[in-house]
Amino acid sequence: MRVVEAFRAAYGASPQTVWHAPGRVNLIGEHTDYNDGFVLPFAVPWGVTAAVTPRTDKTIRLLSLQGHSDPVTIENHDDSTGWTRYVVGVLAMLGDRVAGADIAIDGTIPPGAGLSSSAALEVSVASALNDLHDLGMTPMEIALLSQKAENGFVGVPSGILDQAASALCQEGHALFLDCRSLGSRNIPLDLASHGMSILIIDTQVHHTHAGGEYAKRRAECESAARKLGVPALRDVTDLAAALELLQGDERKRTQHIVTENHRVEALIGLLRAGAVTEIGALLNASHLSLRDEYEVSSPELDVAVEAAVKGGARGARMTGGGFGGSAIALVSDDRLESVQQSVVAAYAERGFQPPRFLPATPAPGAHRVA
């Protein structure tokens, strides 16, 4: 394994443990996680592999196979910068339970595709340290610790979706997660036996204002919930009555969150009934709601979704936080070619840089590999 070889070359001994944690796509349930709602992600076959050996002092040495050839040495947590903060944040959140560590990282998630490479990085390192120090954390506790590192140390106000997907998903399944109770169920997602697959369309575009807009959406949802007198938008039971009490953006955000939670439940119902091909309509409805009510899509995502459906996809939607990143399309095997051609042609017509296509099969969550 190349991460083990790189570890040996850098630190002169074999790592004591090696863990892999995957990235994710979210099948449906977007921006619902921080509204105490429902999500339905599955893990992708790409992720981060972390080779780790604990140290007795507080020093952290970090090597990335995608970065410089020499390890970075971090003596104080606050001296970390860039991608190393996701790793140092995990150690910082573990506090006195761990000392320092020698770490080598190998990532296979296409950069900038919006497939949660940061969560995979956090979860791979947290899982390895949990193993090495016998901390006894459950996968959900690992996800929560990783989210805490991202929120409290890196300073990104994300929900639990990405870390939970990376820590808890199972091969061949999507993960239904109730983001309030943190109860979860693995839902079989066998698209291949229906002659279908999920195609990831990576727009290769990421708009820089995404972070600010994400925080703004969270604030709008919290404000709307306060006006409605409920703990979170998940608790709205009468949408029509709620919309009467709200105006402008808060009204639109509420409309999205409430209907999106219903779409998650409806999609699970269809999967249970074996009606896989029928889920396309819910994907399309989710995209329209994210585009028009939640306003987190982008021209590249909209064109990808429209062109995929025009090319024969059963349904398509943006996935993840939005403002760039990837869309997903539900495509029958005999339409894979025409869907891709349709998206490529639509991108060329608008002068967008060509998208990248990736096949997504539900992969396992975090696991030890050596």
Ligand code: GAF
């Ligand atoms: C990003 C966040 F990190 C998640 O927590 C989630 O809110 C998602 O956007 C939108 O569903 O990936």
